[in-house]
Amino acid sequence: MAQRRAAGGCCCPRAPMNEDNARFCLLAGLILLYLLCGAAIFSALEHPFELRARRLWKQQLDNFTQRYRVNLGALHTLLRQYEEANGAGIRVDTLRPRWDFSGAFYFVGTVVSTIGFGMTTPATIAGKIFLIFYGLIGCAATILFFNLFLERIITMLAYIMRWCHERRLRCAGVGVVSSREESSGEEDSLEGWKPSVYYVMLILGVASVVIACSASTLYSSMENWSYVDSLYFCFVAFSTIGFGDLVSSQRQQYESQEAYRLGNCLFILMGVCCIYSLFNVISIIIKQTLNWIVGKLVCSGRHKRLPAHLRQKRSVDTVCDSETDAGAVAVGRRLSGEMISVNEFMVSNKVSLALLQKQLSETAHQGPRQSYSHQNGFSGGVGALAIMNNRLQETSVDR
């Protein structure tokens, strides 16, 4: 560790802790700035429309009260009752039942995927309480599902890379046997194959666009939305934002209803998987940019090399920044680069490493202690960053 850092010409040993915190704070600041700009732009775009809509509604209300000589208070009471009915899912045009089995399934789907359209919400107290406990497990499992999906995508791409390489070797006349002998197991042979994050982003982006466009054609034909509205709905649903202003499959009757409902389900599932993975992959790129910025700020004078080469072939030269890159780990499967600081703290305080032997693993059938860092639940890390850790060119470090 230390020698690597010295070779990279890096700064003081306390830097990793500060750099991570600096990156976190920098990201928070940038997001805040992004939010403020977005607020200004959206406000400028939408505020006139809002004022116009208010005026229009007031006009319609006045027309109505005048025409039928209805007391405004009574009308307001009716409208409030209508709002209440809206909360139970009632609209002027009859919609499909909210809480029959398929409606409840749609609801549960919006809960575990955290989309949360809001067209169906529990009205009873028991429903609300049950929702809290149900959602706790369901959302966690679905987050795991999306993370595993991302992992599968990256593995598939690595597999394709290896296949292309082997095919090239075969075409070039080199025997396949030799490569087969080198790659004794599937996992081993995939170890050196790490797709670039840009490659993954491209594949995911294309997949998302294809799914969104085909879903939009379906929705625009079945729901009579405009194509842009359908695309907007696709984005809002697949990114799990889920406003609820547009919701698919709400009407009582469609032609080929069952097929449409099934298609709706599948599209949303595939779309959310792809967009979630796309978000995570883009976040890697953002993280590298942050590392670069932090590197510029922190190690400005003492850098010997440019940090974070963005395109590497197989292994990344260990530089000051890449150690803190993407929760990048140094040797073996560490939790994150931040653990280095704990190590150093211990070493510097001459704490006996024996204390750290205290095993806190959770599974009952623990074997001998030696590889307990693998048996611990956090081996390989937590979350989507950990999934991509060491599987992409830009997130891998020398072993």
Added chain:
Amino acid sequence: MYSFKMSSRQTCPRTCFCKHKYFSCCCPSLIPSRETARFYLLFVLIALYMLAGAAIFSSLERPAELQAHLLWERRLQDFRHEHNISYEDLKSLLHHYEEARTAGIRTEQGRALWDIPGAFYFVGTVVSTIGFGVTAPSTLTGKVLLVFYGLLGCSSTILFFNLFLERVITLLSFLIFWCHRRRGGHSGLEDSDGNRNEEWKPSVYQVTLILFVAVLLVACGAASLYSAMEGWSYLESLYFCFVAFSTVGFGDFVSGQREHHEDTRVYQVGNCLLMLLGVCCTYSLFNAISVIIKQGLNWMLRTLAWMYSGICNYRLQLRPLFKLCFSDSEPPKCYCEDNNPHRQQVQAVSC
């Protein structure tokens, strides 16, 4: 294409039996790798979970829905008869009202939706993917802009949550290490394993428990604030806290929408900060729980594989002379029994 996932670095210990030797009739090419199997298993389990949830929610909520329908029908009829208005005209008014609702208008005068603070709240719900829906773009330009804005914003916020998760785990492992150091003193266990134990990590159960307690504290604190300021019951506030912090964001309850609050600015800032803290903690909690679920899946796969090997073994014993899938060119695939310590290597490699 698939082979049973094994680390090739290990040699086949004696307790293993090789399928190749016994001309296995269980064609190995159909066995997916451990990771693929885990993925499919999780998919099946989530589907079952959703079906069960749908049945339970349906039985809980359906009566209330039917009642609400009856109630609304009755009220509509009463209004019509009282003021002698045709059904069509009333329907058209309600249609107009629905359109007004999508533009954000409510009967009770709420705050403006698209002034700067309102727009800030909106973009906050976008990038965190909560998406209440109280405010949603109505113009075409707004919708198109939202797609591109959301792409970058949601990615950054996911990165923010993931970094927060890493920070929290670092902090927790630090704290737990401190506690153990305090309690353990300098117990005389010698460091015989050398550098391997440098990488001390906390147990996932400890971290999950701590995060759960943290989420509970934030939710209860936030709920008391909301029930005081918004006039909801405490249970409704808790429900709103869960729905917002998990980023589901139905929109049936939304905080900060009433027009008049004493100390409005302070409340709005506090609202934003609480939501931020709540979402971060809940996201971390979900990820920690997902690690536990992943281990559960691994355990299930091991059990299934053990049962599968038992069946294969049984069949092999019954038909030793049948050469059903005999292939000389295949490299021997070693399948190791469950209680073999080398399994842990397998687990580590494929975890």
